[in-house]
Amino acid sequence: xxxxxxxxxxxxxxxxxxxxxxxxxxxxxxxxxxxxxxxxxxxxxxxxxxxxxxxxxxxxxxxxxxxxxxxxxxxxxxxxxxxxxxxxxxxxxxxxxxxxxxxxxxxxxxxxxxxxxxxxxxxxxxxxxxxxxxxxxxxxxxxxxxxxxxxxxxxxxxxxxxxxxxxxxxxxxxxxxxxxxxxxxxxxxxxxxxxxxxxxxxxxxxxxxxxxxxxxxxxxxxxxxxxxxxxxxxxxxxxxxxxxxxxxxxxxxxxxxxxxxxxxxxxxxxxxxxxxxxxxxxxxxxxxxxxxxxxxxxxxxxxxxxxxxxxxxxxxxxxxxxxxxxxxxxxxxxxxxxx
Numbered sequence: 649x650x651x652x653x654x655x656x657x658x659x660x661x662x663x664x665x666x667x668x669x670x671x672x673x674x675x676x677x678x679x680x681x682x683x684x685x686x687x688x689x690x691x692x693x694x695x696x697x698x699x700x701x702x703x704x705x706x707x708x709x710x711x712x713x714x715x716x717x718x719x720x721x722x723x724x725x726x727x728x729x730x731x732x733x734x735x736x737x738x739x740x741x742x743x744x745x746x747x748x749x750x751x752x753x754x755x756x757x758x759x760x761x762x763x764x765x766x767x768x769x770x771x772x773x774x775x776x777x778x779x780x781x782x783x784x785x786x787x788x789x790x791x792x793x794x795x796x797x798x799x800x801x802x803x804x805x806x807x808x809x810x811x812x813x814x815x816x817x818x819x820x821x822x823x824x825x826x827x828x829x830x831x832x833x834x835x836x837x838x839x840x841x842x843x844x845x846x847x848x849x850x851x852x853x854x855x856x857x858x859x860x861x862x863x864x865x866x867x868x869x870x871x872x873x874x875x876x877x878x879x880x881x882x883x884x885x886x887x888x889x890x891x892x893x894x895x896x897x898x899x900x901x902x903x904x905x906x907x908x909x910x911x912x913x914x915x916x917x918x919x920x921x922x923x924x925x926x927x928x929x930x931x932x933x934x935x936x937x938x939x940x941x942x943x944x945x946x947x948x949x950x951x952x953x954x955x956x957x958x959x960x961x962x963x964x965x966x967x968x969x970x971x972x973x974x975x976x977x978x979x980x981x982x983x984x985x986x987x
Contacts (some may be wrong), residue, residue: 651676653719654701657691660726661962663842667703673975675701682965688713700829701973702765703965704733706761711737722746722973727952729891730982731864739984746968746980749809751960752952756915760859760889760953761821764802765914766945767885768857770794773942778885779894791942792883792910795856798822800880803855805848806890807832811861815842818857826851852879857887864891874899889951892916901929904943912945915951 652675652775664677678695687744688696688707696716702709705726714720721886725733725747745862766772773791777784790861804811810826819825823840828851837844845851848871852858860879862868873896877886886909888895895916903909912929922930933944971979 650970652700653698653971653975654703655691655695655699656678656703657688657707658705660705661789664960667932667966670963670987671970671974675970677975683906684734688716688923689753691716701969702906703963703969707732709733709738714738714741719952722969724969724972726961729864731893735982735984741874744972745982745984746972747982748961748964748968749980751909751964753809753813753956754812755954755957758950759915759947760810760814760861760887760913761817763887763889763915763945763947764857764885765821765911767793767911767943768797770799770942771943775803779785793885793943795883798824800824800856801826801854802857802859803851804847804859805829805851805894806862806868807836808861808863810841810862810889811859814859815840815860815898818859823857848876849879852876855884856881860886860888860894861890862894864893868927869893870896870897872896874902877903877909878906880909885909885913887913888913892918892920894974897927897929901927901931904929905939906908915947916949917946920949969972 650973654671655678657683659679664679664949667677688709694913697718698718702717702720703726709723709732711734720743722744723738728747729751730747733745735745748878753755759782763849769961770791773789773793777789779880800823802818802825804815804825804827807815807827807829815825815827819842826845827842842980860872862871871894871965887898904912917927917930930946932940933946968980971977972981
């Protein structure tokens with residue numbers, strides 16, 4: 649076999665020792681210029697001309713970028729989501745697209761539960777109140793947010809790896825767990841000891857907590873808007889640690905302002921990083937507007953983050969590239985029509 653070249657253009661790690669070890673001597677593993685190169689457009693042409701495999705984390709891969717890599721055979725998205733990759737353009741060139749679906753599962757599930765518990769146990773509320781000047785009285789505050797876990801329905805939209813991990817955690821806390829996922833076979837509910845909703849509406853009408861765990865696809869974009877949020881019980885809490893495109897953030901703001909929803913926890917928003925004008929809810933949150941006190945917590949798409957998760961991304965991405973580019977396997981391959 650001719651020598652192959654794999655490029656990790658962002659310089660995410662200080663060396664390529666691990667990648668070289670995994671991929672073996674038949675592959676040259678290269679960094680692409682300065683760390684965190686802003687765009688694939690910034691790479692030199694002679695480097696692009698050598699590349700057989702591309703490891704992508706933050707970069708967008710659009711047709712104009714693909715055209716720069718005449719030998720490209722495999723792209724591995726170093727993460728779960730693959731919405732930054734133009735899969736149709738890759739398919740037209742015969743380029744195989746893969747992701748890394750099994751990293752960060754525990755971290756994101758833990759983060760989702762942290763958002764739920766910090767809101768429904770009043771942690772955020774009392775934290776905000778005790779930092780006022782002068783601080784609030786040294787006592788609890790009644791709030792629609794604060795309820796016993798065992799009295800609440802916990803709805804999960806999308807029961808993939810992370811959704812399942814959240815279901816098990818919520819079940820352990822005593823929440824009444826249900827899920828909606830039309831792509832799963834019968835019997836998953838029985839295996840996990842939770843309940844299945846036949847429709848999204850059925851799920852939401854019984855969910856005091858709604859946790860979203862769907863990818864960014866044609867069928868999930870705009871999945872939950874004003875109509876769907878209105879199905880939730882009065883005083884419900886919405887948490888999204890998946891993709892911001894599935895939840896209408898303006899409808900979420902309206903439901904919070906009307907007090908139909910008691911709170912929300914977001915690790916994702918529709919456009920990341922946010923650009924001006926930022927969504928109204930994010931602007932109000934940053935301005936510490938009084939009506940949001942204790943009701944909303946936002947984190948910057950950081951749910952996946954631990955040193956262990958970064959290690960997983962690195963190793964599992966290299967292993968996927970080896971399996972597909974070198975060994976000809978179908979590990980983590982995303983079909984062009986997989987949406």
